[in-house]
Amino acid sequence: MDTIEDRDAHEALILDSVDRFLERDVKPFAHELEANDTYPDEIVDKMKELGLFGATIAPEYGGLGLPATTYSKIVERVSAVWMSVSGIFNSHLIMAAAVERFGTEAQKQRYLPRFATGELRGAIALTEPDCGTDLQAIRTQARRDGDVYVVNGTKTWITNSIHGHILAVLVKTDANAEPRHKGMSLLLVEKGAGLRVGRKLEKLGYRGIDTAELLFEDCRVPAENLIGGEEGKGLRQIMSGLELGRINVAARGVGIARACLDEAVAYSQTRKTFGKPICEHQSIQIKLADMATQVEAARLLTEFAAKAYDTGRRCDMEAGMAKLFATEAALFNSLEAMRIHGAYGYSKEFNIERYYRDAPLLAIGEGTNELQRIVIARQLIKRNPV
Amino acid sequence: MKVLVAVKRVIDAYVKVRVKADQTGVETANVKMSMNPFDEIGVEQAVRLKEAGTASEIVAVSLGASQCQETIRTALAMGADRGILVETDAELQPLAVAKLLKAVVADEKPDIVILGKQAIDDDSNQTGQMLAALLGWAQGTFTSKLVIDDGIATCTREVDGGLETVSLKMPIVMTTDLRLNEPRYASLPNIMKAKRKPIDVKTPDELGVDIGPRISVLKVVAPAKREAGVKVADAAELVARLRDEAGVI
Ligand SMILES: Cc1cc2nc3c(=O)[nH]c(=O)nc-3n(C[C@H](O)[C@H](O)[C@H](O)COP(=O)(O)OP(=O)(O)OC[C@H]3O[C@@H](n4cnc5c(N)ncnc54)[C@H](O)[C@@H]3O)c2cc1C
Numbered sequence: 057m058d059t060i061e062d063r064d065a066h067e068a069l070i071l072d073s074v075d076r077f078l079e080r081d082v083k084p085f086a087h088e089l090e091a092n093d094t095y096p097d098e099i100v101d102k103m104k105e106l107g108l109f110g111a112t113i114a115p116e117y118g119g120l121g122l123p124a125t126t127y128s129k130i131v132e133r134v135s136a137v138w139m140s141v142s143g144i145f146n147s148h149l150i151m152a153a154a155v156e157r158f159g160t161e162a163q164k165q166r167y168l169p170r171f172a173t174g175e176l177r178g179a180i181a182l183t184e185p186d187c188g189t190d191l192q193a194i195r196t197q198a199r200r201d202g203d204v205y206v207v208n209g210t211k212t213w214i215t216n217s218i219h220g221h222i223l224a225v226l227v228k229t230d231a232n233a234e235p236r237h238k239g240m241s242l243l244l245v246e247k248g249a250g251l252r253v254g255r256k257l258e259k260l261g262y263r264g265i266d267t268a269e270l271l272f273e274d275c276r277v278p279a280e281n282l283i284g285g286e287e288g289k290g291l292r293q294i295m296s297g298l299e300l301g302r303i304n305v306a307a308r309g310v311g312i313a314r315a316c317l318d319e320a321v322a323y324s325q326t327r328k329t330f331g332k333p334i335c336e337h338q339s340i341q342i343k344l345a346d347m348a349t350q351v352e353a354a355r356l357l358t359e360f361a362a363k364a365y366d367t368g369r370r371c372d373m374e375a376g377m378a379k380l381f382a383t384e385a386a387l388f389n390s391l392e393a394m395r396i397h398g399a400y401g402y403s404k405e406f407n408i409e410r411y412y413r414d415a416p417l418l419a420i421g422e423g424t425n426e427l428q429r430i431v432i433a434r435q436l437i438k439r440n441p442v
Numbered sequence: 443m444k445v446l447v448a449v450k451r452v453i454d455a456y457v458k459v460r461v462k463a464d465q466t467g468v469e470t471a472n473v474k475m476s477m478n479p480f481d482e483i484g485v486e487q488a489v490r491l492k493e494a495g496t497a498s499e500i501v502a503v504s505l506g507a508s509q510c511q512e513t514i515r516t517a518l519a520m521g522a523d524r525g526i527l528v529e530t531d532a533e534l535q536p537l538a539v540a541k542l543l544k545a546v547v548a549d550e551k552p553d554i555v556i557l558g559k560q561a562i563d564d565d566s567n568q569t570g571q572m573l574a575a576l577l578g579w580a581q582g583t584f585t586s587k588l589v590i591d592d593g594i595a596t597c598t599r600e601v602d603g604g605l606e607t608v609s610l611k612m613p614i615v616m617t618t619d620l621r622l623n624e625p626r627y628a629s630l631p632n633i634m635k636a637k638r639k640p641i642d643v644k645t646p647d648e649l650g651v652d653i654g655p656r657i658s659v660l661k662v663v664a665p666a667k668r669e670a671g672v673k674v675a676d677a678a679e680l681v682a683r684l685r686d687e688a689g690v691i
Contacts, residue, residue, distance in 0.1 A: 068512070070633055072476070073627045
């Protein structure tokens with residue numbers, strides 16, 4: 057199976073199974089789980105069976121080794137049905153990517169196979185109460201004490217931290233280092249003594265999935281859990297993982313933007329005003345045309361970034377463009393879909409208000425869209441010196 | 443015990459089918475194709491027989507164009523062990539399919555051949571019955587429950603007005619009904635593994651089968667569009683209209 061047709065046929069089989077999983081095991085339950093902010097345990101079990109937790113992990117470590125191009129299509133589909141479900145495997149796989157790209161062989165052997173099955177599910181813990189965008193300002197400390205690190209500090213907004221088992225935690229191993237990133241490291245912390253999960257955070261959207269505060273109080277972590285075995289590399293390691301993270305957030309944006317479009321296209325043909333379906337009114341047609349154009353452009357940019365990622369070269373600019381555009385498309389389309397649906401768009405009984413509540417996270421998480429513009433512009437200048 | 447399960451590539455059940463302008467058939471270009479849903483039920487049944495230890499090998503067979511390999515891959519990903527494609531670009535009618543399957547059965551010597559009760563494209567509901575006749579085997583059609591014990595297959599059949607249970611001496615031909623099971627979707631790891639399972643390709647010539655058509659299609663037309671209904675004020679008007687306008691009472 058090596059030709060392009062074979063690869064496409066193979067990807068089609070994968071996407072078909074994902075669609076069936078969504079149709080059978082997610083769609084019928086999403087509304088109620090989301091309304092009650094209930095963690096979808098049964099869906100997680102099905103995701104394990106389906107193999108999603110190993111999607112991008114290499115086959116030699118028990119994963120599927122899917123390219124980012126296929127992976128982003130999976131994320132798009134999942135998010136079009138219920139974005140929270142994608143969050144359960146997305147940050148898990150960013151953590152896995154950091155281990156796979158930068159971990160020691162022993163770390164890979166020890167963790168990746170269990171990440172791939174979903175037996176160990178994880179999260180990434182970067183954000184703190186006082187900093188999100190400016191990660192170099194983190195204050196969580198890891199002090200070396202013999203063959204352990206003693207970790208103290210607070211992380212917040214950490215997705216998967218209640219139901220997950222392990223976290224990639226960004227810490228300061230040297231608070232005085234200059235430049236600051238040279239004092240930053242990434243530690244794999246399994247839940248246990250010294251790590252307390254604080255309150256579950258109440259959110260506008262992205263409900264059902266757990267986002268919480270974490271308190272590290274003299275938490276002792278084996279020194280062998282320092283990713284890559286060398287201090288001072290943490291920021292670069294996690295930033296590289298965030299390239300995949302941003303492609304996946306872009307794919308979520310495409311998913312939501314597309315779901316909004318699909319529902320608007322269907323609804324506008326059945327809802328009638330002034331004797332004709334509203335899709336025949338020009339102002340609605342303009343909305344539909346703009347929404348559809350947003351979806352296609354967002355999808356192409358996301359594919360462009362995923363292809364760049366698959367070549368292995370640096371792609372923060374491409375990933376940033378995709379993330380920026382596709383998430384703005386999701387925001388735009390969710391509001392337009394709401395207008396097209398009128399009061400029904402505002403109703404809890406339709407999906408539109410959920411898309412409208414889920415979309416804004418995409419503009420904030422995984423690097424705000426303001427930050428993406430900075431990243432894009434910096435790369436633009438760097439790649440085009442005069 | 444060996445199971446042969448036939449899988450047909452058809453237009454996906456959720457695609458809105460369009461008749462070609464020249465009325466010779468339906469549009470298939472750029473249309474999503476999938477395994478016939480009744481055949482999925484067949485593959486699921488075969489996999490369950492294997493999981494229960496009743497079956498030892500599952501062979502998925504498809505007949506048609508080379509793209510039928512994708513349908514076979516789906517069966518392999520669901521749990522079949524290997525595939526056979528009888529490749530031809532010719533249009534195959536039920537009798538030709540039955541004859542080809544008979545030839546495959548002669549090579550493979552399965553204990554049970556599972557087919558869908560019908561394919562959702564032409565809805566013929568003939569192939570299983572024809573195959574059983576050609577083989578001279580017992581047949582359990584429209585099966586909604588299957589129990590195999592000691593060389594005897596007990597099939598519960600969905601017939602008009604109820605259920606009929608028949609006891610058949612193996613080998614048998616069985617066709618699936620909707621309620622036999624709910625087919626699984628293939629897990630992603632199994633899709634990866636299916637890449638390495640073998641598919642054997644043969645041709646009707648190699649099997650020595652004449653697949654010439656016995657039926658000629660005169661024309662294909664879309665069903666008449668449903669007209670909007672009428673609202674009646676009361677029972678009296680309903681009766682009057684049924685009598686005077688529709689002429690049915
Ligand atoms: C539902 C949810 C789930 C999350 N999950 C996780 C998780 O799993 N792990 C994790 O580590 N974090 C997570 N986060 C946190 C998220 O990554 C941060 O919220 C995000 O990085 C922004 O940081 P902040 O909230 O501290 O905003 P700030 O950094 O305080 O930014 C505030 C505003 O200032 C702007 N800004 C900041 N710096 C600049 C600048 N230099 N130039 C121009 N504008 C600037 C920002 O764009 C933003 O508009 C999650 C957040 C949410 C809401």
